[in-house]
Amino acid sequence: MTASAEIAQESLLWTSEALGLRAVADSAGSVRLTDADHHQDSPVADHHWDSLVPVVEVVLTGHGRTWSGERFIDTTVGNRLVLRDHDTTEDGQWRHTTIRLTDPQTRLAADLTLSTVPGSGFLRSQVRLVNEGDSPLHLESVSTLTLGGIVDRAAGLDGLTLHWADNDWLAECRWSQAAFRDQVVPLNRAAHGHEGRGCFERYSQGSWSTGRHLPLAALTDGGEGAWLWQIESSAGWRYETGEREGAAYVALFGPDDAHHQWRQTLAPGQEFTTVPAVLVRARTGGLDGAFGELTAYRRRIRRDHPDLRALPVIYNDYMNTLMGDPTTAKLLPLIEAAGAAGAEVFVIDAGWYDDDAQGWWDAVGAWEPAGRRFPGGIQEVLDAIRQHGMTPGLWLEPEVVGVRSPLADTLPPEAFFRRRGVRITEHGRHHLDLRHPAARAHLDQVVDRIVGEWGVGYLKLDYNINIGPGTENGTESPGAGLLGHHRAHLDWLASLLDRHPDLVLENCGSGGLRMDYAQLAVTQLQSTSDQQDPLRYPPIAASAATAVTPEQAAVWAYPQPHFDLDQIAFTMTTALLGRVHLSGFLDRMDAAQSALVRSGVDVYKSIRSEISGALPLWPLGLPSWDDDWLAHGLRTDSATYLALWRRKPTSSGIEALESADSRAFRIPHLMGTPPRVELLYPTDAGATATWDAATGHLTVSLPRTDTAVLVRLGTPGGERG
DSSP: OOHHHHHHTOEEEEEETTTTEEEEEOTTSOEEEEETTHHHHOTTGGGTGGGOOBSOOEEETTBOBSSOSSOSOSBHHHHHOEEEEEEEEEETTEEEEEEEEEOTTTOEEEEEEEEEOTTOSEEEEEEEEEEOSSSOEEEEEEEEEEEEEEOBTTTBGGGOEEEEEEOOTTOOOEEEEEEHHHHSOOOOHHHHSSOOSOOEEEEOBTTBTTSSEEEEEEEEOSSSOEEEEEEOOSSOOEEEEEEETTEEEEEEESOOHHHHOOOEEEOTTOEEEOOOEEEEEESSSHHHHHHHHHHHHHHHHSOOOTHHHHOOOEEESIIIIITTOOOHHHHHHHHHHHHHHTOSEEEEOTTTTOOOTTOSTTTOSSOOOOTTTOTTOHHHHHHHHHHTTOEEEEEEOTTEEETTSTHHHHSOGGGBOEETTEEOOBTTEEEBOTTSHHHHHHHHHHHIIIIIITOOOEEEEOOOOOOOSOOOOTTOOHHHHHHHHHHHHHHHHHHHHHHSTTOEEEEOBTTBTTOOTTTTTTOSEEEOOOOOOTTTHHHHHHHHHHHSOGGGEEEEEOOOTTSOHHHHHHHHHHHTTSEEEEOSOGGGOOHHHHHHHHHHHHHHHHHHHHHTTOEEEOTTOSOOTTOSEEEEEEEOSSEEEEEEEEOOOSOOTHHHHTOOSEEEEEOGGGTTSOOEEEEEEOSSSSOEEEEETTTTEEEEEOOSSSEEEEEEEEOTTOOOO
């Protein structure tokens, strides 16, 4: 069939001009998402339909795939699904189109809802499955969003580059890139009559949703175009990309059986809804443009909260300071020093409940203050925080109960994660199942006491164990239990904010190991790392805006009295384009050190009103772990802010000797303009900056290694707030 004949038989169901996408049904009722431009000049135009994938792919037990392999596309049910009807509704700025499909053989109904805001370059998707038949159906995987036909206009698949992010404790947000053809090699489909069996995939493992990788990745072409995707799941997720008929495809999933032990049985009349996912397209600006669109989308889907505009400076006593050993005597001088430095929230981190000679790790759960740590009561410390003009905060790890905690015996067995009838133990802890009313009632009582009675306004919610595939409640699979718990967990978090609307919730999972937008759509902040080496933090901080909006990205700044002024400025600069999380023994600093810390906080306060509306950029591209020069920026209508770091090269020999003390940074959106260049912080470290309007390059000199600077390029006519 020619491309023109194919067009004539298609029925248009949905379209987005900004995305350049259409949802179309062929004459048989099969529905695909398609790039609207492919009919004109795409290398796959002549076999365009074959390069696409069904809009919903489903594996049912007994109904697998038509081509066996590692892919979760080419499913028999997906290929059988046919259009039933569709409609579009408006909800404020949002437009939702639901495409209803059915499998005539199993009578499985699949309702695909495509949501966007007209003019925006994103598409959010979710699928609702309903068993309309007479027999149970057993789900093993279901896609949330699929798209095929992705190519570089000039070079086909050879022009595509794949970008993905690995994640680990202390080493979060590490982006890599490779030519698409390096990961999905050409196999000469014509010679074999079949596609390959493999794909490029990334997926989560266990209950740390970002313990291995971030749930997002991208494809860029040889020009400035980019496709970027994100899966919003605190439980299991997986994405794959590969080749189909000379073009790339992308398929996004929540949990599945093969990777997460997720199986869901739908009895007649029962239903299941997938986790959401979003696809972003930038036709210009490359990855910067795509992440800007994703940042704007993230701001649309999250719960509104005053903290997201106020961005108060937070002091936390943990990192490189008390490290889980707070007492009244240790805290009072830190409280005074933090208030003098300009902090507006003071968080007492782990250990405040530790009144046990055997240690607190495996005894947590009751969340009562330790008498030996606070002889005058914890209210004495909380009152001191308020007296110094700060909001008091506390650390909690609500989902766990230590094996030595009395709650391990008093709560019913069904309130905990279990597999094969055995309660799960991991690193000295049991795990609560928040679907159980006793587990939820216990945590409600704890939070209402801490917030309602004690007056705590900030909770750092940590999560330090990976509980594995999940819990079996009755006949459910572990993966289904994990997803059920996490959905109950999100509902519980929302209920806290409903009861205590000014409460601020920080999402922490051993640093950034649960950094997903299922949770970040509810919580206000995200811990980006537990990294204690200030020289190792910049690549994490510089990449954090790929995973989280800047105003939600909590970055540690832990200046110490043994640091010289360069080191203090370095760790402070690392946090200035996110959410400042101060720590360190500020009470032991001399006047010059204290002044440098306070000036950094003051600079942050002078620019923070712009952060919550700014879009990220990376003048050197996304950073690598060992880069000596790193750059991260935020762009607003009135200014562009750049955090720049120069680290000592890790290479040896001539490469290290040739490391320059200056670097040029291309800022294309300011090319041809004369912005006012300001070195905001520090102001006396010997840095210089010059602007070349003709090329759009800012050249910055940092004469010493392991130094950093924050630069402002004011748009002509723009004034600093």
